[in-house]
Amino acid sequence: MNAKTVTFFLFLVINCIYAQQSVDQKVEELLSKMTLQEKIGQMNQYNGFWNFTGPTPEGGDQKIKYEHLASGLVGSMLNVRGVEEVKAVQKIAVEESRLGIPLLFGFDLIHGYKTVFPIPLAEAASWDLDAIKRSASLSAKEAAAAGINWTFAPMVDITRDARWGRVMEGAGEDPYLGSLVAAARVHGFQGEDLSSPHTIAASAKHFAAYGFAESGRDYNTVDIGLNTLHNMVLPPFKAAVDAGIKTFMNSFNDLNGIPATADAYLQREILKGEWNFEGFVVSDWGSIREMIDHGYAKDRKQAGKMALLGGSDMDMESSIYINELEALLKEGKVKLDLIDDAVKRILKVKFELGLFENPYLYCDEVLEKQITGAEEIIEATLDVAKKSIVLLKNENRILPLKKEGQKIGLIGPLAADKTSPLGNWRIAADNNTAVSVLEGLQKFKENQINYAQGVKLINKIPEGFHEEVDINTTDQTGLEEAIALAKKVDVVVMVLGEYGFQSGEGRSRTKLGLPGFQQELLEKVAEVNPNIVLVLMNGRPLIINWASENIPAIVEAWHLGTQSGNAIAQVLYGEYNPSGKLPMSFPRSIGQLPLYYNNKSTGRPGADGEDAGSVFWSHYGDEKNSPLYAFGHGLSYTQFEYTPVILSSNEMRKGSSIMASVNITNTGKVKGKEVVQLYVQDPYGSATRPIKELKGFQLIELNPGETKKVSFTINEELLKFYNAQQKWVAEEGIFYVFIGTDSTVKLKKPFELL
Numbered sequence: 001m002n003a004k005t006v007t008f009f010l011f012l013v014i015n016c017i018y019a020q021q022s023v024d025q026k027v028e029e030l031l032s033k034m035t036l037q038e039k040i041g042q043m044n045q046y047n048g049f050w051n052f053t054g055p056t057p058e059g060g061d062q063k064i065k066y067e068h069l070a071s072g073l074v075g076s077m078l079n080v081r082g083v084e085e086v087k088a089v090q091k092i093a094v095e096e097s098r099l100g101i102p103l104l105f106g107f108d109l110i111h112g113y114k115t116v117f118p119i120p121l122a123e124a125a126s127w128d129l130d131a132i133k134r135s136a137s138l139s140a141k142e143a144a145a146a147g148i149n150w151t152f153a154p155m156v157d158i159t160r161d162a163r164w165g166r167v168m169e170g171a172g173e174d175p176y177l178g179s180l181v182a183a184a185r186v187h188g189f190q191g192e193d194l195s196s197p198h199t200i201a202a203s204a205k206h207f208a209a210y211g212f213a214e215s216g217r218d219y220n221t222v223d224i225g226l227n228t229l230h231n232m233v234l235p236p237f238k239a240a241v242d243a244g245i246k247t248f249m250n251s252f253n254d255l256n257g258i259p260a261t262a263d264a265y266l267q268r269e270i271l272k273g274e275w276n277f278e279g280f281v282v283s284d285w286g287s288i289r290e291m292i293d294h295g296y297a298k299d300r301k302q303a304g305k306m307a308l309l310g311g312s313d314m315d316m317e318s319s320i321y322i323n324e325l326e327a328l329l330k331e332g333k334v335k336l337d338l339i340d341d342a343v344k345r346i347l348k349v350k351f352e353l354g355l356f357e358n359p360y361l362y363c364d365e366v367l368e369k370q371i372t373g374a375e376e377i378i379e380a381t382l383d384v385a386k387k388s389i390v391l392l393k394n395e396n397r398i399l400p401l402k403k404e405g406q407k408i409g410l411i412g413p414l415a416a417d418k419t420s421p422l423g424n425w426r427i428a429a430d431n432n433t434a435v436s437v438l439e440g441l442q443k444f445k446e447n448q449i450n451y452a453q454g455v456k457l458i459n460k461i462p463e464g465f466h467e468e469v470d471i472n473t474t475d476q477t478g479l480e481e482a483i484a485l486a487k488k489v490d491v492v493v494m495v496l497g498e499y500g501f502q503s504g505e506g507r508s509r510t511k512l513g514l515p516g517f518q519q520e521l522l523e524k525v526a527e528v529n530p531n532i533v534l535v536l537m538n539g540r541p542l543i544i545n546w547a548s549e550n551i552p553a554i555v556e557a558w559h560l561g562t563q564s565g566n567a568i569a570q571v572l573y574g575e576y577n578p579s580g581k582l583p584m585s586f587p588r589s590i591g592q593l594p595l596y597y598n599n600k601s602t603g604r605p606g607a608d609g610e611d612a613g614s615v616f617w618s619h620y621g622d623e624k625n626s627p628l629y630a631f632g633h634g635l636s637y638t639q640f641e642y643t644p645v646i647l648s649s650n651e652m653r654k655g656s657s658i659m660a661s662v663n664i665t666n667t668g669k670v671k672g673k674e675v676v677q678l679y680v681q682d683p684y685g686s687a688t689r690p691i692k693e694l695k696g697f698q699l700i701e702l703n704p705g706e707t708k709k710v711s712f713t714i715n716e717e718l719l720k721f722y723n724a725q726q727k728w729v730a731e732e733g734i735f736y737v738f739i740g741t742d743s744t745v746k747l748k749k750p751f752e753l754l
Contacts, residue, residue, distance in 0.1 A: 026356070027347045031340060033099060036326060039343045041073030042101065043314050044322040045282065048080040052088035072097030073322060075314060075346055076104035076150070076282075081428060086147025087363040094359045102350060102359035106282075109151035109189075109200070110169055110425035111135070113143040115377045115562050116434070118388045119423045119503075119539055120155065120181075122558035124171035124583040125634070126387035127675045127699055129184040135384050136188025138377045141198045145371035146428070147362045149353055150201045152249055152282075154185035156236035157206055160594035162587060163216025165507030168424060168539030168559070170211065172583030173596045173631060175232050176694045179239035186243040194246070195354030197361050204240035206251030206284060208266050209233045213253055216593065217508045222253045227687055229255075230722035238275060246279040246349045250312060252287055259294045259306075261287045267311025280313040280345035289318040300324055305333050313342035378563065385560040385567035390580035391635040395552035399533060400574025400637060401491060404446035409489035410438055411482045411525060412496045413457035413518065414537045420457075423539055423559030424504030427465060434562055437495050437535065440569030450489060454482035454525075455517040462501050469501045472516045479521060486529040493572065494522060495535045500559055503539025512543045512590055519546065526550055535568060541586040541629075548628055556580070574637060579673035579699070581634035581742065585627035592623065597631040597743040598690035632677050632694075632742035638668025638704065645739050645749040653754045654730065657715035660749070662739045664710055666702035673701045678712045679738040679745065685731050686724040692743060712739070719753060 021029065031039070049065050050057055057063045068074050069092045080089055086105055094100045111117045117135045126132065136154070143151065155169040158178050171181040182204065191199035209229060213220035224233070237248070248271060251260040260266060261283050271277045288307045289300065297303035304324040307315070315321040328334045354361050371377075391399070401408070414420055414437070421434040441449050455478050459470040486492050496518045501507065513519055523546070526532055533553040536542065537560075547554060555578070557568050570576045587595045606617030619625055641664070648659040666672060678696035682689040696712045714737065719730035736748040 023348055023351045026351055027344050030099070030101070030347060031344060034343070036329070038072045038099065039339055040321055040325045041068065041071070042075035042343045042346045043325070043339070044068070044074050044319070045076040045078060045106070045314055045316045046074055047078050047317050052080065052085050052092075066092075068322065069093055070096040072099055072101060074103065076106055078106040078316070079427075080105055081107060081146050081148055083147045083363050083365050083368045087360060090359055090363065101347075102355040104150045104201075104350060105148050105362070106150040106152060107143060107148045108153065108425055108427060109139055109143045109148065110153050110155070111423070112139045112381070112426065112561060113146060113148075113428045114372050115142060115381055116422045116426045116429045117381050118385050118560045119168045119425075119558055120170060121168050121172060121539065121583060122388040122560060123384060124177065124181050125390050125556070125558070125580040126384065127177070127581050127697060128387050129180055131384050131387050132181055133184040133188040134380055136185040137191060138380050140189045140191070140200045142371055142374075142377055144198050144200050144362050145364070145368045148200060149355070149362050150203065150247070151189055152203050152205060153189070154182055154202065154240070155205050156182040156240060157211035158232055158236065159211030160596040161216035162512055162541040162584065163508055163510060163590070163593055164211065164213060165218060165503045165509065165540070166211070166505055167584065168503040171236070173585065174583065174598065174694050175235040177583060177697075178236040182236040183239045183243040186240050186245045190244065190246065194352045195357070197364065197367065201246040201349055201353060202240075203247040203249045203282065204237050204245050205249035206260070207237060207248050207271065207281070208251060208260060209255050210251035210253050210260075218506050219252045222255050224256070226726060227722060234270070241271070241275045241277050246352065248277070248279065248281045249284055250281060250287065252284050252290065254294055254296070259287070259291045259296050261291060261312050262296065262306035262310035264310045272311060278345070279349060280342065281311055282314040283307065283312050283316045283318065286317050288312065288315050288320050301328060304328060308334050308338055308342070313345055381561055382563035382566055385563050386570060386576045388558060388560060388580055389567065389571050389578050390556040390582055390633075391578040392554040392556050392629055392633070393548065393552070394635055394637075398491070398531060398553045399555075399572060401533070401572050402447070403444060403573055406447045406491060407489040408441065408447050408449050409485045409492045409529070410441060410449055410451045410495070411454050411485065411492055412494045412521070413453055413455060414497055415493075415495035416451060416453065419461060420500040421537060421559055421564035422561060423500045424507070429562075431461065435565035437493070437565045437568050440565030440567070441493070441572070443566070443569060444573055450485055452482040452485045453478050454521045455479055457516050457518065458499050467501070469499050471499075476517055479517070479524065482521060483524050483528055486525045489529065490531065492525055492529050492532045493535060494525065494532055495537060496522060497537035497542070498539055500539075510590065512541070512587070514542065514544070522547065522551070533572065535572075541584050543587055543590065543628070545588055545628060556582070574670075577637045577670060577672045579634070579636060579675065581632050581675045582629055583631070585631045586629035588628045589623045591620065592625075592627070595627055597627075598693050600688050601691055630742050630744045632675070634675070634742070636668075636672040636674065638666055638670045638672035640672070640674045640702070640741065641665045641667045642740060644747055645737055647737065647749050647751055650751050651754055652714070652751055654716050657713050658751060659711050660714055660737045660739060661709055661711040663707055664700065664702065665707040666704055669704050671701065671703050673699060674741065675699050676710045677740060677742065677745070679740075679743065680714070680719065681736040681738070681748070682719065682721070682731070683734060683736065685721070685733070687721070689721065692738065694743070710739070716753075
């Protein structure tokens with residue numbers, strides 16, 4: 001037998017012995033056989049660095065990385081995808097290294113693999129946790145069929161600033177909604193059995209406070225207090241741990257002067273200590289090396305030391321652990337037990353994925369062909385896309401459109417676009433594969449559809465993920481054609497917004513209006529035909545004051561993925577009654593940012609329209625405090641009527657609970673869904689509290705004339721917050737309960753916690 005065959009035979013023998021042991025025993029047994037270099041190798045992650053089915057690298061950095069693979073000095077690869085490629089590189093690790101430890105294959109599976117689901121912010125707008133879980137589950141299934149066994153998702157960062165481009169990856173501004181979405185996505189990715197070939201390990205990111213970057217500028221510094229950190233930032237991460245998530249990714253930012261990559265308070269004291277997280281922490285791309293740029297580490301060696309001490313277990317693409325940890329250990333600057341702890345955490349996830357039983361578990365070419373683009377995935381994509389659409393405005397009931405006898409003018413640079421609706425973070429998807437709005441509307445053949453692009457949005461389609469979007473600011477060709485079309489039709493559907501790559505990582509913006517000449521196009525068309533339905537495609541809240549004042553119907557359609565055009569058309573024609581609710585507030589002005597519904601009162605709260613004649617209250621001199629569209633807002637093609645809140649008791653003792661109920665009636669003419677939202681106010685405490693906090697919601701469906709009683713349980717746990725003594729407590733006193741259709745609900749009912 002040759003050396004490779006002997007190595008693989010030994011791997012099988014060891015595997016048979018391991019089969020009778022617990023996972024922890026297997027990890028300890030394997031760890032005892034590993035050299036220091038092999039241990040550090042498990043903490044090393046490389047990006048795909050050559051075509052693994054091609055010739056072996058002959059020199060340079062690629063040659064070194066290949067040798068590391070063959071020597072067991074790599075624990076994980078990222079951005080290697082497709083069964084053929086994954087199998088080839090896994091074969092090197094398993095059959096050429098001494099111990100044959102299989103690799104993890106990581107990928108940014110943010111909202112689908114080859115088939116693209118709506119961006120996560122859009123999915124959060126559905127408030128449908130089952131749909132969100134199914135989206136993650138089917139995304140995992142399609143990615144797993146292509147050899148991937150680990151996703152760098154979900155992103156659970158809470159953010160209040162629409163300037164930050166990565167709002168598209170999360171669930172918005174609220175920690176309660178964000179926590180439930182985080183848990184749903186973890187359960188979707190990881191399923192009931194992590195060793196199934198259809199499930200993958202998830203990673204909660206970015207730990208922590210990345211969404212609070214100053215000025216909404218990506219990678220920027222973060223400076224927030226413990227009150228905000230614990231009450232607003234950390235709850236979704238804790239929910240991910242409680243859901244059984246296997247990995248965490250730390251963040252690029254510093255937090256109160258400490259880069260998150262080296263933050264022992266976050267990673268060791270809270271995550272691995274208080275929360276008892278048993279998985280491992282991976283750095284973000286190059287974030288260990290970037291501590292030098294932060295001014296926190298003087299060189300690569302110190303950066304490696306600080307990262308390990310801080311709790312980072314795996315180094316993504318810095319090559320610092322593999323090059324520096326051995327020397328740091330010999331110099332006594334780090335301890336072996338920290339390295340061993342990191343390696344055990346990594347190995348445990350590999351065992352739980354079933355990779356030691358079958359390192360090629362995710363390498364089935366037949367499954368890859370069967371699952372990629374399967375009908376169940378396509379159908380689910382359409383279902384989630386429809387549920388994610390938010391009806392912002394519908395004056396004079398211009399929507400739904402009549403299904404016959406109308407002349408419809410479809411105008412806008414995104415109306416026929418088949419790439420932009422895919423949004424950002426869809427690395428495995430092909431350009432030009434989304435269903436456009438034009439294609440979706442054309443399926444309703446009893447109306448006459450006429451299309452004009454109007455002005456173009458971009459000058460050229462970006463070739464890759466890293467390229468800046470070149471917005472058209474000089475060419476108004478097509479404007480007159482669009483105006484001429486608008487004069488001839490009954491209704492105009494205008495599809496405007498952001499190009500898909502205008503939101504996402506590195507895509508911060510200081511102007512949140514319609515980019516390019518789109519605002520001018522909208523106003524010119526409205527001059528000749530006011531019957532306009534504005535369909536927005538975007539990855540973040542936009543400032544649309546003029547449209548809100550002048551356009552009768554506005555549909556927030558986000559970037560909905562592969563089935564975008566079909567979903568939008570079905571909503572516009574009323575085949576699906578929209579039920580989405582905003583997970584982020586829409587600002588009136590960039591100057592309001594950060595903007596969020598669960599703000600605090602301040603010592604001089606006032607209110608828009610109050611304190612007339614006085615300037616000494618918390619407000620702007622040139623704009624309202626309130627958002628244009630509030631958190632939780634979303635209309636339907638029917639109407640819902642709420643009765644006042646009824647409490648089962650006006651008093652609640654600690655350890656007990658009370659019920660809050662309302663009756664809701666569909667007073668319209670069509671069946672519809674409503675997200676019934678529960679908010680609670682704690683008006684005073686040992687630390688100042690928000691004016692209102694989401695504490696529950698239910699998605700119900702009612703027929704015309706139907707009434708349902710909706711009840712929520714309020715208990716001590718629901719009322720807890722991180723107080724001035726740095727403890728999670730529910731403090732005695734008066735609380736107010738609100739139940740309504742969005743965060744602006746005013747009617748409230750008091751009770752007392754004794």
